[in-house]
Amino acid sequence: MAPVVNGLKDDYDGSVAIRIYNVGTSSAGNALADKYGVQYVPTFVFVDGDGEYVDMIIGETSEATLRKALDSLD
Numbered sequence: 344m345a346p347v348v349n350g351l352k353d354d355y356d357g358s359v360a361i362r363i364y365n366v367g368t369s370s371a372g373n374a375l376a377d378k379y380g381v382q383y384v385p386t387f388v389f390v391d392g393d394g395e396y397v398d399m400i401i402g403e404t405s406e407a408t409l410r411k412a413l414d415s416l417d
Contacts, residue, residue, distance in 0.1 A: 344385050348363060351413065359413050366384065385402065386401050387400040389413070389416060391416060392416075397416060398415070400412060
């Protein structure tokens with residue numbers, strides 16, 4: 344999934360902030376996993392510009408599905 348997500352970061356630069364956290368080694372990642380109830384990796388959590396939860400995708404998914412979710416954040 345990393346190559347897909349990294350490509351999306353480039354495509355959405357300036358319009359959507361994409362953050363990647365390692366829940367196994369990052370205290371920030373662990374805190375976010377607790378906040379959003381993340382139990383499986385990968386999990387994609389989508390929040391709006393105000394930091395409010397919008398959606399979550401659990402497990403590997405297609406680039407098209409991720410783009411649809413990112414586009415819905417506008």
